[in-house]
Amino acid sequence: MKIEHSPLQGCFLLKPAVFEDERGLFCETFNAQVFEKKTNLYINFVQDNQSISSYGVIRGMHFQTGEMAQAKLVRVVEGKVLDIVVDLRKDSKTFGQHYSVILTAESFTQLFVPRGFAHGFITLSKRSVFAYKCDNYYDTASEGGIIYNDGTLNLDWQLPTEDIIISEKDKQLPTFKEVTQ
Template sequence: MKIEQTPLTDCFLLEPRVFKDERGFFYETYNANTFKEVTGLDIDFVQDNQSKSTYGVLRGLHFQTGKMAQAKLVRVIKGKVLDIVVDLRKDSVSFGKSFSVILDDVDQMQLFVPRGFAHGFITLSEESVFAYKCDNFYHGPSEGGIIYNDATLALNWHLSDNEFIVSEKDKQLPTFKEVTS
């Protein structure tokens, strides 16, 4: 497995070594020893989540706060998504900066999202199945978010606004400035 630092502090891309033959393929999706050796981070994942979405579904930007903050290892099992993260850690050199990457079921790339980041994705294929490991349990009262079309962040979701399918809850999220002030 190849692990590379993204432009955002503590955020990593993981590229698995995929073994393919006439039967299909096999790859290791995560190895704690390799991850710790390369990143220096000792992560204990405690919850796995999975979602299914159709073309244009935008989920995010979400995070959890305080002691219930979550680091995530995200990947696409089926389809293709644009994944976006934003560093919300005020003491980070990459505070307020974003990073985006296409994740799909062809390259099998994964993204490690550290605690203190907002995270979201939009489905670019007809359908996607998205999976992620979390190092902390979901806690409703600690849930937070930033509106997907925040003017300060000016994120490029790769689709036109009229193609977005966004939940009513996500349409009501505060701005980056409201969350970080």
């Protein structure tokens, strides 16, 4: 497994080796020993989640706070998404910066999102199946978010506004400035 640094502190791209032959293919999507050796981070994933979304659906920008904050390892099982993360850690060198990456089922590339980041994605294909591992359990009281079209962050979702589908709940999220003050 190849692990690459993203521009954001503590955020990594994981690219597993893929072995193909006449039967199909095999890849190891995560190995804790390799991850720890290459990142100096010990992660104990305790919850796996999966969503199915249609073209133009944005899920995000979400995070959990305090003791229930979550690190995530995200990947696309089917389709294509634009995945975006924002560093919300005030003591980080990359606080307030964001990073985006295209994730596809064909590439097997995964994104490790550390605790203290907001995370979201938009489906760029007809349909996506998105899976992620979390190192902490979901807790409703600890959830937070940032509005997808925040003027400070100016995130590029790569689709025209008229093609975007977002939940009523996510349309009501606060701005980056409101979250980080």
